[in-house]
Amino acid sequence: MEKxxxxxKRISKHPFFGFVLFGLALSLIPIFNNFLxxxxxxxxxxxxxxxxxxxxxxxxxxxxxxxxxxxxxFIAIGTFAIYTVxxxxxxxxxxxxxxxxxxxxxxxxxxxxxxxxxxxxxxAIVTLGLSEIMIELFKNFDKFTGGVSGTTFSxxxxxxxxxxxxxxxxxxxxxxxxxxxxxxNLINSPTGRALLAAKNSDSAARAMGISVxxxxxxxxxxxxxxxxxxxMFYMAxxxxxxxxxxxxxxxxxxxxAVVVGGSKSIWGVFIGTFIIFGLDLMVFQQIPxxxxxxxxxxxxxxxxxxxxxxxxxxxxxLIGLFKKMTFKLKNKLAKKSKGERKx
Amino acid sequence: MKPLFEKMKHxxxxxxxxxxxxxxxKLNKKKVFNENEMTFKNHQLEQKKERLISKTESKELSEAExxxxxxxxxxxxxxxxxxxxxNIITKSADIENKIIKMKAKRDNLQNALISKIENxxxxxxxxxxxxxxxxSEAKKTNKDLNQADELIQEKEEELKNNLRxxxxxxxxxxxxxxxxxxxxxxxxxxxxxxxxxxxxxxxDVKKGEIFGLIGPNGAGKTTVFNCITQFYKPNGGDIYxxxxxxxxxxxxxxxxxxxxxxxxxxxxxxxELVWELSVLDNLLVGAHSLYSAGFFSQLLHLPKIRYEExxxxxxxxxxxxxxxxxxxxxxxxxxxxYGVLKKIEFARTLMTKPNLIILDExxxxxxxxxxxxxxxxIKSLRDEFNxxxxxVEHDMGLVMEVCDTICAISFGKKIAIGSPSEIQKxxxxxxxxxxxx
Numbered sequence: 185m186e187k188x189x190x191x192x193k194r195i196s197k198h199p200f201f202g203f204v205l206f207g208l209a210l211s212l213i214p215i216f217n218n219f220l221x222x223x224x225x226x227x228x229x230x231x232x233x234x235x236x237x238x239x240x241x242x243x244x245x246x247x248x249x250x251x252x253x254x255x256x257x258f259i260a261i262g263t264f265a266i267y268t269v270x271x272x273x274x275x276x277x278x279x280x281x282x283x284x285x286x287x288x289x290x291x292x293x294x295x296x297x298x299x300x301x302x303x304x305x306x307x308a309i310v311t312l313g314l315s316e317i318m319i320e321l322f323k324n325f326d327k328f329t330g331g332v333s334g335t336t337f338s339x340x341x342x343x344x345x346x347x348x349x350x351x352x353x354x355x356x357x358x359x360x361x362x363x364x365x366x367x368x369n370l371i372n373s374p375t376g377r378a379l380l381a382a383k384n385s386d387s388a389a390r391a392m393g394i395s396v397x398x399x400x401x402x403x404x405x406x407x408x409x410x411x412x413x414x415x416m417f418y419m420a421x422x423x424x425x426x427x428x429x430x431x432x433x434x435x436x437x438x439x440x441a442v443v444v445g446g447s448k449s450i451w452g453v454f455i456g457t458f459i460i461f462g463l464d465l466m467v468f469q470q471i472p473x474x475x476x477x478x479x480x481x482x483x484x485x486x487x488x489x490x491x492x493x494x495x496x497x498x499x500x501x502l503i504g505l506f507k508k509m510t511f512k513l514k515n516k517l518a519k520k521s522k523g524e525r526k527x
Numbered sequence: 528m529k530p531l532f533e534k535m536k537h538x539x540x541x542x543x544x545x546x547x548x549x550x551x552x553k554l555n556k557k558k559v560f561n562e563n564e565m566t567f568k569n570h571q572l573e574q575k576k577e578r579l580i581s582k583t584e585s586k587e588l589s590e591a592e593x594x595x596x597x598x599x600x601x602x603x604x605x606x607x608x609x610x611x612x613x614n615i616i617t618k619s620a621d622i623e624n625k626i627i628k629m630k631a632k633r634d635n636l637q638n639a640l641i642s643k644i645e646n647x648x649x650x651x652x653x654x655x656x657x658x659x660x661x662x663s664e665a666k667k668t669n670k671d672l673n674q675a676d677e678l679i680q681e682k683e684e685e686l687k688n689n690l691r692x693x694x695x696x697x698x699x700x701x702x703x704x705x706x707x708x709x710x711x712x713x714x715x716x717x718x719x720x721x722x723x724x725x726x727x728x729x730x731d732v733k734k735g736e737i738f739g740l741i742g743p744n745g746a747g748k749t750t751v752f753n754c755i756t757q758f759y760k761p762n763g764g765d766i767y768x769x770x771x772x773x774x775x776x777x778x779x780x781x782x783x784x785x786x787x788x789x790x791x792x793x794x795x796x797x798x799e800l801v802w803e804l805s806v807l808d809n810l811l812v813g814a815h816s817l818y819s820a821g822f823f824s825q826l827l828h829l830p831k832i833r834y835e836e837x838x839x840x841x842x843x844x845x846x847x848x849x850x851x852x853x854x855x856x857x858x859x860x861x862x863x864x865y866g867v868l869k870k871i872e873f874a875r876t877l878m879t880k881p882n883l884i885i886l887d888e889x890x891x892x893x894x895x896x897x898x899x900x901x902x903x904x905i906k907s908l909r910d911e912f913n914x915x916x917x918x919v920e921h922d923m924g925l926v927m928e929v930c931d932t933i934c935a936i937s938f939g940k941k942i943a944i945g946s947p948s949e950i951q952k953x954x955x956x957x958x959x960x961x962x963x964x
Contacts, residue, residue: 366826373825373832374811374818381801381812388799391756392875393787393816402822448803 207361214353227465235457240410246447248403249383253435254311257318260430262415292408296401322427334426446501547633552788567838568611702767703775716763724750726939737916739930747939748919790882798868810843813875866897886918
């Protein structure tokens with residue numbers, strides 16, 4: 185028993201333990217699906233899907249220091265890739281992922297090569313332009329995208345069986361946990377450190393033998409792959425996608441989510457995504473007083489104020505605030521226990 | 528048609544030669560990694576030994592039993608150590624074989640290049656004798672015609688340029704022959720628009736010495752630095768470098784991020800650490816070129832990357848211990864004292880076991896006591912790690928104390944080179960610093 189406890193203690197300290205626990209906690213939502221309002225479950229799924237996208241984007245902006253506004257068009261590529269492969273061509277999901285990733289990598293390399301020369305605001309503007317081009321393309325390739333009116337998705341199949349929304353939710357949870365683990369690995373590896381070094385000082389990074397261009401391209405590609413996979417799950421769950429909805433607003437929301445939560449922490453990114461995408465439908469709309477009448481749009485005010493406050497006072501995101509609080513709490517507890525020991 | 532073909536062939540050869548050289552350098556890095564592996568294994572097994580011994584001690588045995596157990600453990604550890612050593616030795620032999628193969632491939636191309644250079648040299652020399660003849664004839668025949676004067680001037684200019692080219696080629700030969708030269712600048716010229724920041728600068732840095740580059744503000748010291756580390760591509764001249772295997776390379780063949788593979792590391796004027804990473808992780812950034820695990824290995828945290836991470840972490844701890852800053856290993860560099868930051872940057876450069884360290888104003892921002900400590904540190908590092916140190920500095924006290932050779936430049940031109948006392952007495956240096964009479 186003692187040994188088991190020790191073993192458990194060691195496992196529980198591993199960061200992956202938290203991620204798996206988080207996945208288990210999330211799986212309560214589809215399990216108790218019948219007792220929860222539909223809007224709650226739907227927005228939870230949406231939050232998780234955007235969380236996957238935001239994780240990739242956090243690597244790009246938090247570690248690479250590259251502010252791209254083209255995220256939404258990559259999500260759109262994901263949605264249309266899965267529609268084309270699974271609905272039009274009747275092929276399995278694995279192939280959809282493969283094709284989606286390949287298309288995304290090609291587009292990601294184009295975006296990435298543009299980013300090699302420019303930085304900061306200019307990069308944001310250029311990627312914005314590229315994403316606007318993408319929207320026009322979606323409108324015109326109506327065979328694959330449904331054109332202006334968008335397209336619906338018939339059913340999400342895995343291993344030959346079509347899955348219900350509830351089962352899809354489970355798949356999304358698994359994908360979220362995997363994405364968290366992979367992101368954690370990447371952040372704590374030479375790649376993550378090289379990106380941070382390049383963001384801090386381009387010349388110092390190059391003097392240390394880091395090929396800045398290579399790592400920026402890697403960051404771009406990783407974030408596009410995450411976005412495409414997020415888009416696929418979006419289509420699998422929501423079952424509708426329209427080219428013109430994937431504009432600047434979605435990209436900006438994801439940017440805001442990452443900035444509010446804290447771009448250098450996986451939990452921070454989750455908090456940010458929850459506040460931007462989940463807070464309204466999952467919490468405020470469930471409270472009867474807030475969901476009616478004059479307060480119907482109250483949540484947007486709150487999230488707006490939150491963004492302002494966080495950006496002004498907590499540049500490292502809400503996670504920075506939490507860390508500060510827990511640090512203070514621990515200090516207080518330590519002092520208390522010391523005092524007790526003395527007396 | 529033929530010259531074009533020749534040119535294409537030459538370019539292809541050049542490309543392949545550089546490609547092979549880069550591969551060779553990567554293999555050399557693996558060798559460095561292997562050395563680190565050795566210390567790591569030693570460290571690991573020592574820890575294991577301690578753990579096992581403490582386990583036996585806690586078991587309440589009689590003294591004789593403890594002794595025998597201890598001996599058993601020692602034998603076991605010894606065995607494991609020899610096994611590990613054997614493993615590493617076979618690995619490094621493997622690498623050595625690969626190096627020899629790669630070298631054979633590279634040397635073919637290198638020889639082609641060298642013979643081409645020789646041909647160029649001969650052609651240039653021929654041209655020069657011809658030019659000299661033309662000039663002397665022109666001088667003899669039309670002494671008073673303006674046109675002839677212009678012609679003579681033109682030809683003389685050409686002659687000068689050719690001589691410079693010959694010098695550059697010959698200094699390559701010179702560096703190849705004299706293996707005690709580490710770094711050789713030959714007629715280095717760097718222009719920014721109309722301004723010549725570095726003008727025809729040549730000097731040699733010998734192995735194992737501390738070489739100081741001094742000069743008044745705006746003399747072009749930092750530009751020289753940036754030319755050596757390839758942040759700027761010079762407009763003229765060449766830079767040759769003898770690496771630890773006594774192979775001569777022109778630094779102009781490499782990109783900025785390849786320079787560290789040659790064994791050249793630099794520090795920065797205003798400490799350029801990664802502020803979001805702990806001190807230990809900063810050192811690992813410095814060891815970036817030693818990692819060989821690929822992207823997917825990193826993404827999935829496969830055993831390879833975990834092993835490399837462990838090995839290099841022990842190396843980092845070793846370096847931190849040597850520099851006496853082990854206490855800061857988990858701290859964020861932000862807010863640490865400036866002297867400590869400088870030491871961290873030093874430690875970062877030592878991660879890859881370099882041969883030549885380039886220090887850009889190491890004493891900038893330090894007080895007198897810290898500067899003295901720094902001088903001690905530089906000297907002891909040089910002796911301990913067998914380094915060559917090349918530094919640019921404003922603080923004359925430091926330069927005069929640590930340097931073996933000093934080169935003084937002013938407006939991009941060399942004005943004096945020699946030992947500290949020679950430089951101090953040199954009238955031109957005094958003039959450059961204090962102004963003419």
